[in-house]
Amino acid sequence: MSRNPQLDSSGRLAHLLSIEGLPRETLVHVLDTARSFVSVTERDIKKVPLLRGKSVFNLFFEPSTRTRTTFEIAAKRLSADVINLNVGSSSQSKGETLLDTIANLSAMHADMFVVRHSQSGAPNLIARHVGPNIHVINAGDGRHAHPTQALLDMFTIRHYKHDFPGLRVAIVGDILHSRVARSQIHALTTLGVAEVRVIAPATLLPAAVTRLGVQVFTDMAKGLKDVDVVIMLRLQNERMSGELLPSAQEYFKNYGLSPEKLAHADSQAIVMHPGPMNRGVEIDSSVADGTQSVILPQVTFGIAVRMAVMSILAGQS
Amino acid sequence: MSRNPQLDSSGRLAHLLSIEGLPRETLVHVLDTARSFVSVTERDIKKVPLLRGKSVFNLFFEPSTRTRTTFEIAAKRLSADVINLNVGSSSQSKGETLLDTIANLSAMHADMFVVRHSQSGAPNLIARHVGPNIHVINAGDGRHAHPTQALLDMFTIRHYKHDFPGLRVAIVGDILHSRVARSQIHALTTLGVAEVRVIAPATLLPAAVTRLGVQVFTDMAKGLKDVDVVIMLRLQNERMSGELLPSAQEYFKNYGLSPEKLAHADSQAIVMHPGPMNRGVEIDSSVADGTQSVILPQVTFGIAVRMAVMSILAGQS
Amino acid sequence: MSRNPQLDSSGRLAHLLSIEGLPRETLVHVLDTARSFVSVTERDIKKVPLLRGKSVFNLFFEPSTRTRTTFEIAAKRLSADVINLNVGSSSQSKGETLLDTIANLSAMHADMFVVRHSQSGAPNLIARHVGPNIHVINAGDGRHAHPTQALLDMFTIRHYKHDFPGLRVAIVGDILHSRVARSQIHALTTLGVAEVRVIAPATLLPAAVTRLGVQVFTDMAKGLKDVDVVIMLRLQNERMSGELLPSAQEYFKNYGLSPEKLAHADSQAIVMHPGPMNRGVEIDSSVADGTQSVILPQVTFGIAVRMAVMSILAGQS
Numbered sequence: 001m002s003r004n005p006q007l008d009s010s011g012r013l014a015h016l017l018s019i020e021g022l023p024r025e026t027l028v029h030v031l032d033t034a035r036s037f038v039s040v041t042e043r044d045i046k047k048v049p050l051l052r053g054k055s056v057f058n059l060f061f062e063p064s065t066r067t068r069t070t071f072e073i074a075a076k077r078l079s080a081d082v083i084n085l086n087v088g089s090s091s092q093s094k095g096e097t098l099l100d101t102i103a104n105l106s107a108m109h110a111d112m113f114v115v116r117h118s119q120s121g122a123p124n125l126i127a128r129h130v131g132p133n134i135h136v137i138n139a140g141d142g143r144h145a146h147p148t149q150a151l152l153d154m155f156t157i158r159h160y161k162h163d164f165p166g167l168r169v170a171i172v173g174d175i176l177h178s179r180v181a182r183s184q185i186h187a188l189t190t191l192g193v194a195e196v197r198v199i200a201p202a203t204l205l206p207a208a209v210t211r212l213g214v215q216v217f218t219d220m221a222k223g224l225k226d227v228d229v230v231i232m233l234r235l236q237n238e239r240m241s242g243e244l245l246p247s248a249q250e251y252f253k254n255y256g257l258s259p260e261k262l263a264h265a266d267s268q269a270i271v272m273h274p275g276p277m278n279r280g281v282e283i284d285s286s287v288a289d290g291t292q293s294v295i296l297p298q299v300t301f302g303i304a305v306r307m308a309v310m311s312i313l314a315g316q317s
Numbered sequence: 318m319s320r321n322p323q324l325d326s327s328g329r330l331a332h333l334l335s336i337e338g339l340p341r342e343t344l345v346h347v348l349d350t351a352r353s354f355v356s357v358t359e360r361d362i363k364k365v366p367l368l369r370g371k372s373v374f375n376l377f378f379e380p381s382t383r384t385r386t387t388f389e390i391a392a393k394r395l396s397a398d399v400i401n402l403n404v405g406s407s408s409q410s411k412g413e414t415l416l417d418t419i420a421n422l423s424a425m426h427a428d429m430f431v432v433r434h435s436q437s438g439a440p441n442l443i444a445r446h447v448g449p450n451i452h453v454i455n456a457g458d459g460r461h462a463h464p465t466q467a468l469l470d471m472f473t474i475r476h477y478k479h480d481f482p483g484l485r486v487a488i489v490g491d492i493l494h495s496r497v498a499r500s501q502i503h504a505l506t507t508l509g510v511a512e513v514r515v516i517a518p519a520t521l522l523p524a525a526v527t528r529l530g531v532q533v534f535t536d537m538a539k540g541l542k543d544v545d546v547v548i549m550l551r552l553q554n555e556r557m558s559g560e561l562l563p564s565a566q567e568y569f570k571n572y573g574l575s576p577e578k579l580a581h582a583d584s585q586a587i588v589m590h591p592g593p594m595n596r597g598v599e600i601d602s603s604v605a606d607g608t609q610s611v612i613l614p615q616v617t618f619g620i621a622v623r624m625a626v627m628s629i630l631a632g633q634s
Numbered sequence: 635m636s637r638n639p640q641l642d643s644s645g646r647l648a649h650l651l652s653i654e655g656l657p658r659e660t661l662v663h664v665l666d667t668a669r670s671f672v673s674v675t676e677r678d679i680k681k682v683p684l685l686r687g688k689s690v691f692n693l694f695f696e697p698s699t700r701t702r703t704t705f706e707i708a709a710k711r712l713s714a715d716v717i718n719l720n721v722g723s724s725s726q727s728k729g730e731t732l733l734d735t736i737a738n739l740s741a742m743h744a745d746m747f748v749v750r751h752s753q754s755g756a757p758n759l760i761a762r763h764v765g766p767n768i769h770v771i772n773a774g775d776g777r778h779a780h781p782t783q784a785l786l787d788m789f790t791i792r793h794y795k796h797d798f799p800g801l802r803v804a805i806v807g808d809i810l811h812s813r814v815a816r817s818q819i820h821a822l823t824t825l826g827v828a829e830v831r832v833i834a835p836a837t838l839l840p841a842a843v844t845r846l847g848v849q850v851f852t853d854m855a856k857g858l859k860d861v862d863v864v865i866m867l868r869l870q871n872e873r874m875s876g877e878l879l880p881s882a883q884e885y886f887k888n889y890g891l892s893p894e895k896l897a898h899a900d901s902q903a904i905v906m907h908p909g910p911m912n913r914g915v916e917i918d919s920s921v922a923d924g925t926q927s928v929i930l931p932q933v934t935f936g937i938a939v940r941m942a943v944m945s946i947l948a949g950q951s
Binding site: 043045279296302 | 418
């Protein structure tokens, strides 16, 4: 059996590339560590010196202000030096290869790379080529994975539902193109959730989705029946008027989370969304802003979870 | 009478959105506080720990390197963590609403938003939707207001002229489109300046300008007669060859501040400009660089004034 | 004799604008100081407080993520506050002159400007107009100079070859357009290198190159014969299919550093490149990644050399 590229020889987390293949204890360790960082971010002075003197590079080959910001805040609250690189605009256009860019930044004694890339597997490629003191965090790669998003979702679920085994969780929307959904499914099954369901029109379902251990629904009423957690996915604008979907209006009618559809879920169910939301497309405003929504707490927990991941990778937690 | 949205229930400054409606004591408190920060910026180590562990977000929906830089420096010299967001390029283009963007950043435990926006009232809208621990600073919104610019101008006037009541102050140029002029007029009248004059071609004067308590001139010789302070405004490039003005040359001939026109003012008059200057359009180089110019001290004081505003909002001054 | 604009009245380095005209002792002082910073960047906490409370402005009128990053890291590891300005996009487009921009930033109590500009001489112009407490570092101007690159190259050569006098050094490639080559030649001759050679096609050689004290070769086999150091230059993409060169392939055949061509050099020769590399154009991958390559150590030493320059300019080393 080949060793998981994310774990070092003593089983410690060396990189966070995907949820797939990570043992349950590793996930739980991140969630437990994040709990202590929630209180840091609520303090008057929201700073701890755990990464002081470390250099964290935000390498965004695909632009994303929001995700970059969450990592930048997390790193700064750990007292790291943060360097933001929009790599698309520079060296890459000068013909330098991805691995030469990484080798150069590594030679500047980088400690951590936070990588977003449109190509699936780019963070793994980078992780294979950096030295033992450099840690790579996947901040979203192609359709592959978005592990910190999945971890903050798990933190949120545990916060509101206390434990995973007895839960029914539904993920709704564009499963086919979603790196978020893939990472969530792996996290939920690893943490022992009883029932993971995906709900989507047939055109937005990957062919082999059942192999991931999920139940598949194309009908919202049936799929949401009695679930404890509803995770809505963002519908990318480019899907809305293409071959896969008739229109945004039609999508909302069938799959948008309205109060009526949410009524099929357990009355204590929580509603989640990774953001940014398309109000009136995948979610109705009354639900997004309603009492069951935990969408903003997800954002808050996201900072703590990213602080936990960085701190664990740096050997400080 | 509806409560001023900038003041909290105990009358403390909670947001800085506009000069209009702020009591005289509040303006004076900012000016007094700024005085102590002038000395900080002259030290060898230009840093105080007042905002350590706070997260200041520069939210520039309209690009402005210069203004963003002044706030970034001010915040860093207060030891805050600064996160720059050029919001135009990202979430907004993904269809997220302004208020969702703000809600998200608030959920990351932001402490302060510095907002520039092309729409008048955007910072007010934001201030109405943030929690009690988050403070909003308007860094310029549409044609509405630019309060920190007006405050640094007042600081500069007080520095050179010691007190406000006896002064004659002329504001010259594109009053119609200028948020700077509006904020200056409110600040000058609130601080009790005897005579506030505006000088502009009729096409660049707002219809109801006299209601603001100013005297209106279309002739420079008459308007500048015996004034103690001359505040020149920047002429936006887009005005120079349009319906409102014949040409930049013609404008300079009539309203550009030359040594000859300045001779109408008091011989001790100071010359101010918010920058960036169009030399040879609204101001002659010999005046901009002359002995009466206090344009660069304005910039220096601008850092101290922004430090004072941030420190007061954070409850530290 | 006019005083060197880079040295103050007591002979201390006040600005780093070019290698030309700097005395040997100044170069050696930078190299000696950099040695101590190499160990800082290898520590667990890669930070020293030498520039705490100082404001370093990265003024990039010409975009360069890589070079900007090296200065940003160097300044942050010295504990400075760093402000990045992509000046091309803002004030300049508002019609402000370069000197007004500089005067404004100086008025904000800047301590250091790191300047890249497409116009040769822009950093010198800036240095002539700043006050005595502000220091300017040229991060590359037109075809003129790139002094920190040359200094890190000298550091690398000294690290591997211990001393300069006995060495033979060849610089290969587009000498005509290269500010890097000009700075390297001045540094090598100032440090007393016995033989400095340039190797290039005749179309990429400046007319008066021999006046700089170098030997000129158009043939790689002859030029590389017995050299101790081979410095390859980057071939700008825009040269590859123009009037000066037939094609990238043809260039590689004649001037690309292959193992065969490198065999003409001394068997202990080191291979250098300022990056970013065009693999297969000016250098073969087997050489770039081979045992004689010191290209990545150059990058590492580059951080230490920039820390040394900043620290010396600030009067701290």
